[in-house]
Amino acid sequence: MITADPKGVLTGAHFIDGDQACTEGCLAAGARFAAGYPITPSTEVVERFARRIPTVGGRFIQMEDELASSIAILGAVWGGAKAFTVTSGPGFSLMMEHLGLAVMTETPCVIVNVQRGGPSTGLPTLPGQADMMQARWGSHGDYEIIALSPQSPQECFDLSITAFNLSEQFRVPVLFMMDEVVGHMTEKVIIPPAEEIEIYPRRLTVKPPEEYLPYAVDGDLVPEMVHAGMGYRFHITGLTHDERGYPAMNPEAQDKLIRRLKDKILENADRIITLEEEGLDSADVVVVSYGITARVAQRAIELARAKGLKVGKLRLVTVWPFPEQKIRDLAGRVRAFVVPELNLGQIVREVERCAAGQARVISVPHAGGSVHRPEQILERIEEAAK
Amino acid sequence: MATTTCEIAPANPVEQFLRTDRIPHIWCPGCGIGTSVNCFTRALIELDADLDKIAVVSGIGCSGRVAGYLKLDSFHTTHGRAIPFATGLKLARPELTVVVYSGDGDLFAIGGNHFIHAARRNIDLKVICINNFIYGMTGGQVAPTTPVSAIATTTPFGSFEPPFNLPQLAEAAGATFVARWTTYHVRQLTRTIKEMLKRKGFSFIEVLSPCPTLFQRRNKQGDGLAAMKMYKQLSKTRNGAPTAETAIEQGKPIIVGKFVDIERPSYLGSMEQMLSSRLGDRYVHVENLEWH
Numbered sequence: 001m002i003t004a005d006p007k008g009v010l011t012g013a014h015f016i017d018g019d020q021a022c023t024e025g026c027l028a029a030g031a032r033f034a035a036g037y038p039i040t041p042s043t044e045v046v047e048r049f050a051r052r053i054p055t056v057g058g059r060f061i062q063m064e065d066e067l068a069s070s071i072a073i074l075g076a077v078w079g080g081a082k083a084f085t086v087t088s089g090p091g092f093s094l095m096m097e098h099l100g101l102a103v104m105t106e107t108p109c110v111i112v113n114v115q116r117g118g119p120s121t122g123l124p125t126l127p128g129q130a131d132m133m134q135a136r137w138g139s140h141g142d143y144e145i146i147a148l149s150p151q152s153p154q155e156c157f158d159l160s161i162t163a164f165n166l167s168e169q170f171r172v173p174v175l176f177m178m179d180e181v182v183g184h185m186t187e188k189v190i191i192p193p194a195e196e197i198e199i200y201p202r203r204l205t206v207k208p209p210e211e212y213l214p215y216a217v218d219g220d221l222v223p224e225m226v227h228a229g230m231g232y233r234f235h236i237t238g239l240t241h242d243e244r245g246y247p248a249m250n251p252e253a254q255d256k257l258i259r260r261l262k263d264k265i266l267e268n269a270d271r272i273i274t275l276e277e278e279g280l281d282s283a284d285v286v287v288v289s290y291g292i293t294a295r296v297a298q299r300a301i302e303l304a305r306a307k308g309l310k311v312g313k314l315r316l317v318t319v320w321p322f323p324e325q326k327i328r329d330l331a332g333r334v335r336a337f338v339v340p341e342l343n344l345g346q347i348v349r350e351v352e353r354c355a356a357g358q359a360r361v362i363s364v365p366h367a368g369g370s371v372h373r374p375e376q377i378l379e380r381i382e383e384a385a386k
Numbered sequence: 387m388a389t390t391t392c393e394i395a396p397a398n399p400v401e402q403f404l405r406t407d408r409i410p411h412i413w414c415p416g417c418g419i420g421t422s423v424n425c426f427t428r429a430l431i432e433l434d435a436d437l438d439k440i441a442v443v444s445g446i447g448c449s450g451r452v453a454g455y456l457k458l459d460s461f462h463t464t465h466g467r468a469i470p471f472a473t474g475l476k477l478a479r480p481e482l483t484v485v486v487y488s489g490d491g492d493l494f495a496i497g498g499n500h501f502i503h504a505a506r507r508n509i510d511l512k513v514i515c516i517n518n519f520i521y522g523m524t525g526g527q528v529a530p531t532t533p534v535s536a537i538a539t540t541t542p543f544g545s546f547e548p549p550f551n552l553p554q555l556a557e558a559a560g561a562t563f564v565a566r567w568t569t570y571h572v573r574q575l576t577r578t579i580k581e582m583l584k585r586k587g588f589s590f591i592e593v594l595s596p597c598p599t600l601f602q603r604r605n606k607q608g609d610g611l612a613a614m615k616m617y618k619q620l621s622k623t624r625n626g627a628p629t630a631e632t633a634i635e636q637g638k639p640i641i642v643g644k645f646v647d648i649e650r651p652s653y654l655g656s657m658e659q660m661l662s663s664r665l666g667d668r669y670v671h672v673e674n675l676e677w678h
């Protein structure tokens with residue numbers, strides 16, 4: 001780890017919304033290039049970046065669509081920059097092909113999705129959390145991904161740094177799954193001094209060009225990177241490739257590559273996953289939630305406890321990879337899981353899969369457009385505790 | 387000591403630019419893509435270019451495979467999106483000469499929007515488009531360049547869509563350098579590529595190239611050699627021709643040459659100028675965005 005470049009760090013206490021805090025997090029993480037295409041409720045992120053970056057040292061470009069912005073950042077990364085793009089629902093759909101390209105070429109980058117109601121144009125100005133499965137499976141093919149879900153402007157700052165760090169450490173695109181409420185809510189955000197911010201540096205090789213193979217790994221499952229212009233004359237492709245980065249059109253090469261791409265995430269799941277846990281040891285019922293819904297659930301949990309119920313809280317700061325082991329362990333000793341989310345049942349399927357019949361799993365669906373009322377969640381907690 | 391063939395036959399001068407460990411390549415006999423690569427590499431030799439500072443970006447297609455055979459920093463991206471990838475690469479690392487090498491379907495059907503916007507912005511990219519009038523990689527479907535009445539697998543009775551006139555499109559969108567040659571014109575093409583690599587600004591060379599396997603054969607135009615004869619016979623060099631007059635119609639003369647060569651403020655130059663004039667000392671200029 002190294003410390004942050006002070007040029008991008010706006011140290012101090014700020015009263016800003018989640019979108020703007022996200023921009024500051026990306027700048028603090030060292031992002032010096034962003035490409036975007038305007039879409040509510042995410043646009044403020046790039047608007048602030050466009051305003052800030054000329055005085056930090058970097059570039060922003062508004063591209064012609066999200067296909068373009070999501071691949072422009074990949075070009076920038078191979079040119080040496082840390083880069084990100086920002087969007088919401090319809091734009092996220094357009095970015096899926098390049099999410100796959102980033103996974104396949106192991107290009108570290110961050111894609112921010114400030115979720116709104118969908119499908120299609122849906123509810124441009126209102127919240128949703130219905131892109132969670134798209135985040136997991138949206139691009140074609142088999143892969144693993146990392147996705148984080150902040151619940152406050154402060155976390156929009158803190159976790160966007162984490163997102164960049166994870167993307168550099170594992171050379172994988174990291175999805176930053178905000179939602180409209182978190183994006184537009186204004187709260188106090190503390191930005192620490194640069195020397196207190198830890199940054200995972202790019203895994204650049206020290207090998208000379210004649211010894212370097214772009215996709216060779218030893219021990220660690222993550223290969224070392226080079227940038228264009230460094231004299232390595234390397235090749236990268238979205239085709240299945242061998243260690244040299246050359247296309248390899250056969251099942252053996254496919255098996256080797258795809259398994260490694262999955263394993264580098266799955267075998268490190270413990271290092272990647274962050275959870276907020278509270279009251280789990282004595283819980284009969286565990287509320288599993290993420291993003292803005294976790295804050296509504298917090299109120300429901302307090303109301304339930306006031307009624308004498310033993311309720312635990314499990315907040316998924318990291319949604320993907322899914323904390324399978326945690327749910328399995330809990331399923332053996334709690335009565336039920338209650339899963340509120342701003343969709344009609346996405347992450348609840350994962351909880352069901354991992355609980356494997358060992359505990360009841362109760363969904364608290366909401367089609368989006370607003371957040372739950374705490375009472376809606378409370379009702380289901382009470383039902384679960386019966 | 388026995389004399390080996392290597393000592394007798396001089397090494398092919400373009401070999402140093404190729405990933406020889408990837409040969410044999412996928413291109414068919416008589417295909418024009420390899421010829422264009424030869425011209426490109428010869429241009430690099432003649433320019434004595436710094437090969438560490440040239441990056442090649444391709445989309446998807448037979449032409450899109452060029453990046454994979456060139457021993458340069460080379461990127462094989464997604465279908466239609468070579469230009470926005472190249473845009474990001476150039477903006478992050480302006481020191482690079484960024485060449486986009488791809489097919490007509492890739493650059494002008496699925497990627498058409500990116501092409502016009504990069505040209506409008508005048509991003510300093512050098513675009514080489516292999517126009518074989520067809521989708522090669524996927525087996526010979528109609529392309530935005532297929533001439534009216536030509537047979538493709540998805541226009542089995544003849545195409546009735548009007549094709550693009552690519553030089554006109556490029557000029558209208560804002561390209562500062564526009565040329566067209568065929569793979570018969572190897573010397574002219576090499577010279578024009580050299581010229582393009584030396585200059586700044588969004589530049590475009592259309593290379594008419596035979597696809598004997600899918601276009602020539604289905605349209606009874608013979609093999610690669612027959613295509614060369616046809617190019618020789620039909621081509622008329624008209625440097626500076628108005629691009630409105632460069633449309634291609636089957637059996638009609640093919641206008642080749644350099645049509646446009648102008649200067650316009652570049653995207654990066656304009657960005658610098660605007661930001662430094664508005665922000666003064668607060669503007670922080672960084673050339674390459676590389677971080678360590």
Ligand SMILES: Cc1ncc(C[n+]2csc(CCOP(=O)(O)OP(=O)(O)O)c2C)c(N)n1
Pocket residue numbers: 446447448449450465488489490491492493516518520521522523524529
């Ligand atoms: C998103 C997407 N759609 C379709 C394809 C299939 N595809 C591959 S190459 C190609 C056409 C290539 O035509 P062109 O650019 O003219 O290149 P050529 O093969 O003729 O050199 C298509 C449609 C793809 N790879 N990706």
Ligand code: SF4
Pocket residue numbers: 412413414416417418419448449518522523596597598599600
């Ligand atoms: S199919 Fe056509 S374009 Fe593709 S390699 Fe063969 S001849 Fe060339």
